[in-house]
Amino acid sequence: MRKVKNQKVIQKLAKKSFKANGMRNRIATLAIALTTMLFTIIFTMGLGTAETLQQQTMRQAGGDSHGVLKNLTKKQYEKLRTHPSIKEEAPRILVADRINNPEFLKRHVEAFYYPEYHYPHCFTKIIDGKAPKKADEILMDEVSMELLGLKKEAGQQVTLKMQIRQNEEEIIDRTFTVTGVTKADPALNVGFVTVSKEYLKVHEKELSYQVKETGSSTGSIYMDVNFANSRGIQEKLNKMIKESGYSVKEGAKNYISSNANWAYISDGTEKDPMTFAAAGAGLLLILLTGYLIIYNIFRISVIRDIRYYGLLKTVGTTGRQVRRILRRQAFWMALVGIPAGLLCGFFVGKALVPKIIERSAYQAAEVAVSANPLIFIGAALFSFLTVLISTRKPAKIAAKVSPVEAVRYTEGAELGTTGKRGKKKSQAERQKKSTDGGKIWRMAWSNLSRSKGRTTVTVLSLSLAIVLLNSVFTVTSSFDMDVFLKKFVTTDLQIANARYFGIDQYYGGDSEEVKTENLSESFIEACEAQDGFEEGGRIYSSTRFGLMADSWEAPDYIPHDSKGYYRTYGAEKDYLRKDENGAYSTSTVLYGLEDFPLEQIDVYEGEEDLSVIKEKLKTGKYLIYSTSTDDNGKVEPKEMMHHSGDKVTLALPDGSRREFEILTVIKENYYGLTNRYGIEFCYYTVADVFKEMESEDFLMSYLLNVEDEKETAYGQFVEDYTITKEPLMGYESKQKWLDEFSGLKNLFVLVGGTLSVVIGVIGVLNFINSVLTNIVTRRKEFAMMESIGMTKKQLLQMLILEGIYYAVITIGVVLIFGTLFSATAIRALSDGLWFMRYHFVIWPMLAACPLLLILGVAVPYLAYAPQRKNSLVEEIRRNE
Incomplete structure (x- = not known):
């Protein structure tokens, strides 16, 4: 076959077709935006929460270094620090087992030395003053200074009651000048004092290595290390120790203890299939939701314009070129919908992350959701993948239709099946056995069944949001306050x-x-x-x-x-x-x-x-x-x-x-x-x-x-x-745990409710699109029915009945599937969580029933209203 340079023609056809489908474009673009918004919310909540929790866990772990080697002597430290796998290292030395000032009873204070270049890795941020240089100079956090009754300003003197080792009863009173005030972490009920390098020299004798003799870590070196990346941290630590001539076997003479920083998610999530399963389930749910509406929009669009694609075939357009026309249109809609969805989804997700953190062990943590490129890249890729999958079948239908099929096509017929499935019954043959086929309610039901695929997709998209919402309230209703409280307080x-x-x-x-x-x-x-x-x-x-x-x-x-x-x-x-x-x-x-x-x-x-x-x-x-x-x-x-x-x-x-x-x-x-x-x-x-x-x-x-x-x-x-x-x-108090319990329930309602609302909006859009397209594509049919005596009022009644049938079918699917899902999946979840006792809930589904019926009446009524003004002659001329 000769190749013809027809790219410009295909592009022009795609543009013309795109401009001719304004309503479809708007609904499809909104659907893509909402789908992208859902993906972005999930990615923002996931990465934002993970980032915040990781940062706070690092603070609890003492820093963001990949790992630490514990209780080293100076000789061991000097040998280990030269290992080639280390990208960066620093010594941390405990200078007293306890600080016994009575003001620090409710807030423990620790005293360490580590070099100034290591301050950022230990989250030591000086908000006033400078780092200590002399033996009697220190850094102290702002909250510890407040507890001592001092202003948060450098230059003041403090006396610390230092117990160098716990096995020694002697308490040494030492007076220091605070050269710098550091920012306290609200998530930690721990204060920090940082001494200078000169302090180690002046008090070298009392900081002698006595780990084996007394069990005290005072004076020993904790070596913080960073590697090129955070993968397999513990394995890297063990390898470094062995290659330096020491043992990782506990009890060995040259044993050195080490551990990876447990804050690094990358070092453990690959061993947690439940985390991936939960994330995968969420992404699949959104993928299905987006697929249902985008697929239905393009399928309806193809069916409506099937004669147009048939005419293109008559002038030599190939199936591949037809698919390209549809893909171009989908790409243009994605080009508008995806950025809008990314923007809205990020801000919604950013608003939800603090609510999630409040319900974690880090409720006092500072939450900063950064505009991580992975959020936008991941959400955009998933959204674009959804668009490609959703448009694949409609494009295939349009590409395969023959010109003859396109001209003879009526809604409900099977495309591409001529001569393959035997002779279809004629309309007259289908109505031979009917004695009451002219009744409006039967006509409405028959119209609904003419396109089973469209009906199925629309019902599923409406049902999904209601089942999800019912599941959210079933989960929260299964939270057992008595069981929760019994674990913590009696x-x-x-x-x-x-x-x-x-x-x-x-x-x-x-x-x-x-x-x-x-x-x-x-x-x-x-x-x-x-x-x-x-x-x-x-x-x-x-x-x-x-x-x-x-x-x-x-x-x-x-x-x-x-x-x-x-x-x-x-x-x-x-x-x-x-x-x-x-x-x-x-x-x-x-x-x-x-x-x-x-x-x-x-x-x-x-x-x-x-x-x-x-x-x-x-x-x-x-x-x-x-x-x-x-x-x-x-x-x-x-x-x-x-x-x-x-x-x-x-x-x-x-x-x-x-x-x-x-x-x-x-x-x-x-x-x-x-x-x-x-x-x-x-x-x-x-x-x-x-x-x-x-x-x-x-x-x-x-x-x-x-x-x-x-x-x-x-x-x-x-x-x-x-x-x-x-x-x-x-x-x-019991009230503390009651607040914790209420917050946990509210979190589920907030996150689950948000997803349910967005999915619900997508379902409603799908329904509106189905009804609108149904009315537009059946104008000729309506004109013919009017010509044989059917009034516009009767036509409206038929359309409203179709909408009610949609609602009734959806209600049936919701009640059946929602009940089964609740009794299986939600019950299994409840049995797996200690604070839950399964409680069957149906009221959210029942509450949605009247809303569905109202939707089934209102949408057809409003969609048909403009057409009621046109005369029969105008409608016949329009269709000619």
């Missing part, structure tokens, strides 16, 4: 020393140290005297007890090796260590409960009657044992150290031994009834027995309930009290 309020709720926590391991971490009786008295108080009770706690190893017969399922019994944390083993007396003293904690907190226990095994439990505990011969649970609150059988009836012997603080029987096994109440350390052997007795064996100074916390109508005022009282009267005390 009473209205919990008060304790501020350390209990902070990083330092309450430990109860020393008779003197406990006086700085226990709850004050004056705080309890103030709470009990406050209007609205109902009931409460004290919880005592001490880790000065130890389970005698020879009194514990370990169950077979507890893992062990030649070194003893252990628990695993990732790849590391944490052994149950015996002290010199043969007791597991570092793995044992005893709690003493007054009546009210004792009533909060959840019995799993053994005696269940609370009154019997109280009486037997008072004898001093019995204990309650607490075992760990999973996220769903179910006991992990292989985590149980004891069963009801077991006999155990405890080593008491005074050195004596005492035998007990395990009366009851209860489920762990981590947030309400423990010191939040997760110790293996966790026992409970009543408060009086506890005080017989241990000092009443070991007062850990106090649980209380408040009258419902006075909770708000009571909460305000406790907040004010811990700020003005006893700032060393703290509290946690």
